[in-house]
Amino acid sequence: MMEDLLGSVTFGVFFLTTVGIYVVSVLGLNLQWGMTGQLNFGIAGFFALGAYTSAIMTTAPSDHHLGGFEMPIFVGFAAAMIVAGITAVLVGLITVRLRTDYLAIATIGIAEIVRLFLKNEDWLTNGVRGIPGIPRPFEASVGDNMFVFMAIVFFCVVLVYLALERARRAPWGRVLRAIRENEMGAEAAGKHITRFRLEAFVVGSMIMGLAGALFAHQIGFISPEAFTPRFATFIVWVMLIAGGSGNNRGAMLGALVIWLVWSGTGFVTSIVPPEYATQVSAVRLLMIGVLVQVILLYRPEGLLPEKPPNSRT
Amino acid sequence: MTTLLEVIDIRAGYGEADILNGLTLTLSDNEIAVIIGPNGAGKSTLMKAIFGLVSVHGGDIRFAGQVISGRRADQIAKLGLSYVPQERNVFASMTVHENLEMGAYLLRAGLRDHLSRVYDLFPQLQERRNQIAGTLSGGERQMLAMGRALMLDPRLLLLDEPTAALAPRYVAETFERIREIRSQGIGVLMVEQNARQALAVADRGIVLVMGQNRFEDSGPKLLANREIAEMYLGG
Amino acid sequence: MIDFLQLLIYGIVLGSILTLGAIGASLVYGILRFANFAHGDMMTVGAYLALVAVTTTGMSVYVALPFAMIGGAAIAIFFDQIVYKRLRRTVPIILLISSFSTALILRSVTQLIWGPKNQVYEAGISLPYVVGGVRIRPDHVTIFVGSVLLIIAFHLFLKYTMAGKAMRAMSDNVDLARISGVNSERVFLWTWAIGGALAAAAGVFLALDTRLHPEMGWHVLLAVFAAVIVGGIGRPYGAIAGGMIIGVATELSTMVFEPAYKPAVAFALMVIVLVLRPTGVIKGQP
Numbered sequence: 001m002m003e004d005l006l007g008s009v010t011f012g013v014f015f016l017t018t019v020g021i022y023v024v025s026v027l028g029l030n031l032q033w034g035m036t037g038q039l040n041f042g043i044a045g046f047f048a049l050g051a052y053t054s055a056i057m058t059t060a061p062s063d064h065h066l067g068g069f070e071m072p073i074f075v076g077f078a079a080a081m082i083v084a085g086i087t088a089v090l091v092g093l094i095t096v097r098l099r100t101d102y103l104a105i106a107t108i109g110i111a112e113i114v115r116l117f118l119k120n121e122d123w124l125t126n127g128v129r130g131i132p133g134i135p136r137p138f139e140a141s142v143g144d145n146m147f148v149f150m151a152i153v154f155f156c157v158v159l160v161y162l163a164l165e166r167a168r169r170a171p172w173g174r175v176l177r178a179i180r181e182n183e184m185g186a187e188a189a190g191k192h193i194t195r196f197r198l199e200a201f202v203v204g205s206m207i208m209g210l211a212g213a214l215f216a217h218q219i220g221f222i223s224p225e226a227f228t229p230r231f232a233t234f235i236v237w238v239m240l241i242a243g244g245s246g247n248n249r250g251a252m253l254g255a256l257v258i259w260l261v262w263s264g265t266g267f268v269t270s271i272v273p274p275e276y277a278t279q280v281s282a283v284r285l286l287m288i289g290v291l292v293q294v295i296l297l298y299r300p301e302g303l304l305p306e307k308p309p310n311s312r313t
Numbered sequence: 314m315t316t317l318l319e320v321i322d323i324r325a326g327y328g329e330a331d332i333l334n335g336l337t338l339t340l341s342d343n344e345i346a347v348i349i350g351p352n353g354a355g356k357s358t359l360m361k362a363i364f365g366l367v368s369v370h371g372g373d374i375r376f377a378g379q380v381i382s383g384r385r386a387d388q389i390a391k392l393g394l395s396y397v398p399q400e401r402n403v404f405a406s407m408t409v410h411e412n413l414e415m416g417a418y419l420l421r422a423g424l425r426d427h428l429s430r431v432y433d434l435f436p437q438l439q440e441r442r443n444q445i446a447g448t449l450s451g452g453e454r455q456m457l458a459m460g461r462a463l464m465l466d467p468r469l470l471l472l473d474e475p476t477a478a479l480a481p482r483y484v485a486e487t488f489e490r491i492r493e494i495r496s497q498g499i500g501v502l503m504v505e506q507n508a509r510q511a512l513a514v515a516d517r518g519i520v521l522v523m524g525q526n527r528f529e530d531s532g533p534k535l536l537a538n539r540e541i542a543e544m545y546l547g548g
Numbered sequence: 549m550i551d552f553l554q555l556l557i558y559g560i561v562l563g564s565i566l567t568l569g570a571i572g573a574s575l576v577y578g579i580l581r582f583a584n585f586a587h588g589d590m591m592t593v594g595a596y597l598a599l600v601a602v603t604t605t606g607m608s609v610y611v612a613l614p615f616a617m618i619g620g621a622a623i624a625i626f627f628d629q630i631v632y633k634r635l636r637r638t639v640p641i642i643l644l645i646s647s648f649s650t651a652l653i654l655r656s657v658t659q660l661i662w663g664p665k666n667q668v669y670e671a672g673i674s675l676p677y678v679v680g681g682v683r684i685r686p687d688h689v690t691i692f693v694g695s696v697l698l699i700i701a702f703h704l705f706l707k708y709t710m711a712g713k714a715m716r717a718m719s720d721n722v723d724l725a726r727i728s729g730v731n732s733e734r735v736f737l738w739t740w741a742i743g744g745a746l747a748a749a750a751g752v753f754l755a756l757d758t759r760l761h762p763e764m765g766w767h768v769l770l771a772v773f774a775a776v777i778v779g780g781i782g783r784p785y786g787a788i789a790g791g792m793i794i795g796v797a798t799e800l801s802t803m804v805f806e807p808a809y810k811p812a813v814a815f816a817l818m819v820i821v822l823v824l825r826p827t828g829v830i831k832g833q834p
């Protein structure tokens with residue numbers, strides 16, 4: 001009885017923590033796609049960069065990979081955002097001037113190269129064997145406490161949400177929306193537009209890097225296998241589209257709803273014989289694909305449609 | 314004379330906003346009608362509306378008695394309506410010959426006859442038949458655009474600024490060609506910036522301002538109208 | 549020198565496969581105006597359709613190829629009619645996202661039907677021909693010759709049939725084509741039919757070169773797009789050059805770089821083209 005209770009509390013905390021991490025990713029994507037109309041299909045790449053950076057910064061020294069430097073975890077978070085941000089600047093400088101479908105193509109390239117890099121540069125990442133022993137925040141003072149970690153994730157969610165809401169209402173956000181509408185309608189271009197787009201893309205990618213770092217510290221062990229597009233890219237997209245592109249609250253709702261559905265179907269994996277486990281994951285992927293199509297066809301605005309501030313509609 | 318085209322009280326535009334609001338005009342066969350008006354008045358938008366290329370929110374468009382508003386452009390073409398847009402009016406990556414073939418896309422047979430008629434009207438095109446249209450001069454390109462539109466023997470030809478960007482010596486020649494086209498029994502509805510020359514060949518002139526037809530009269534009478542001359546014909 | 553020639557042959561083989569994929573992706577991009585992110589997975593499905601024909605009837609892959617192509621065309625048209633057709637009035641980006649989820653659907657259905665494991669059309673190894681020290685696998689000859697024949701057929705279609713001309717016209721100037729009487733919906737069907745059929749052929753050849761796997765097409769999608777962009781979007785002839793350049797450069801790169809980074813070469817070339825011609829690779833479309 002006690003064990004059951006403990007089990008479900010553990011599960012609940014793990015579930016909510018995971019949702020929180022996805023919320024951070026989805027908010028980052030919402031800044032890029034929802035608010036600015038930029039397509040990023042390489043979320044997994046930025047997510048992985050963040051995870052590895054924070055892991056290398058915070059783990060104990062190891063012969064198997066670069067570092068670790070045993071830095072405080074918040075330094076790891078900051079470094080994760082910086083590395084993801086720099087990568088985004090490099091991609092962005094090339095593609096922001098172009099139509100956003102080039103960005104979409106370039107981002108799948110970046111994600112692929114990040115994956116190859118993490119897999120092959122053993123000296124840095126320990127290759128396919130991955131990095132174990134990634135610490136939890138405040139492990140020294142409070143021990144490995146899942147509630148503390150959940151609180152930290154939620155803190156990040158609130159911080160990112162408030163910052164993005166503020167940006168959305170600020171002139172900066174209005175410019176982004178104007179750029180998006182222009183890009184989707186007729187063509188219009190200009191020097192400063194490029195800058196605004198680059199800023200949105202970079203900040204969004206940094207947020208994804210932060211999400212990656214949170215993920216690394218939640219799981220405690222990362223390897224290139226953990227960053228397949230399936231979990232880090234597709235699912236984030238369906239969360240945003242289901243929740244409502246352009247609406248930060250919609251993005252959060254989408255993360256919760258989709259992760260509920262995803263975890264719900266995940267139980268199936270545990271009851272079928274192991275040889276069918278990969279097949280079950282294909283069913284879930286199929287579900288995501290069909291869900292996106294249905295949403296695009298029947299409710300393109302998502303669960304919570306965008307309500308632009310100060311608009312007449 | 315029978316009525317060929319009727320545009321009745323239409324409202325149309327790009328997306329939600331209306332550029333044309335309550336425009337009405339009729340055109341008989343064998344008639345050249347010229348539309349003039351300030352930049353941005355909606356002249357090109359009218360042409361696009363007739364061909365179903367912009368959203369029509371109200372009113373009716375009829376061609377030879379049939380309602381054509383709401384039909385697809387290719388269905389309208391089948392009825393005997395041809396259109397030379399103001400911009401991008403040739404297939405720039407295809408040869409002159411292929412452009413004319415595209416003009417005859419709906420034709421089941423007799424391509425050769427139609428080709429030779431267009432080549433008779435525009436002999437320069439024949440010399441350049443294998444040249445890529447994008448490499449033609451402005452004047453040749455305009456001829457090709459008209460030739461393409463004439464391939465199907467239309468009953469009505471819509472021309473959007475056929476003489477814009479032409480050297481002066483081509484302008485007179487173009488109007489001459491347009492008269493020839495009319496003499497073959499083809500109605501012509503034309504938007505023109507060279508208003509004086511155009512009105513001189515026109516049976517009817519229409520002044521379009523702010524999405525509505527403001528004045529309408531025979532070409533010479535509009536030319537003689539001092540008010541119009543001052544406001545729309547540059548004094 | 550022998551190494552170089554050997555790699556060149558591998559490059560031409562890869563280039564042939566990418567070209568067949570890129571022609572279709574470029575056509576779709578030019579005529580339906582969106583980057584079809586499901587193109588790689590259409591290749592995958594084509595490869596598996598051939599596998600079905602081979603395993604159920606025992607026919608050879610060469611005989612199975614036309615069936616796979618017809619199936620590929622049918623699947624492309626199916627998705628167009630069920631999904632894309634209803635999204636045509638929206639902005640092209642929505643179509644792009646939709647094709648991205650089509651890709652997920654095709655990939656997962658492939659895995660559900662045929663399983664996640666590697667498969668081959670025929671077990672056993674065929675001995676390569678050795679010409680002046682360079683080894684040439686019979687499959688490689690098939691891939692190259694097959695691709696060349698398909699490309700010639702495609703060229704004749706574009707150049708001499710009215711449907712082919714209408715496709716070029718639509719790609720050049722949609723409104724003018726419609727004014728001229730072209731029924732755009734019909735051209736869309738032709739485009740998907742040809743794009744789907746060529747993608748299926750590319751998939752079969754890719755499977756001959758390597759093996760069948762549910763993710764095989766997704767992994768070459770980037771290279772296919774790179775070929776499209778290097779060749780110029782909406783220019784099917786450019787796609788031939790683009791495919792060959794990407795294929796040969798990818799294989800030759802292993803003389804200098806770690807083979808593990810082969811997939812990055814396509815990306816690098818694409819980026820170079822985008823940097824050199826930032827106003828867009830064709831028709832000034834930024």
Ligand SMILES: Nc1ncnc2c1ncn2[C@@H]1O[C@H](COP(=O)(O)OP(=O)(O)OP(=O)(O)O)[C@@H](O)[C@H]1O
Binds near residue numbers: 351352356357399
């Ligand atoms: N593709 C478009 N999308 C949105 N608005 C447009 C578009 N094309 C034109 N407009 C707007 O519609 C209005 C009418 O344009 P239209 O091209 O019909 O003018 P016009 O009378 O042909 O002018 P001009 O003499 O310059 O050719 C203008 O205010 C213009 O800005």
Ligand SMILES: [Mg+2]
Binds near residue numbers: 356358473
């Ligand atoms: Mg105009």
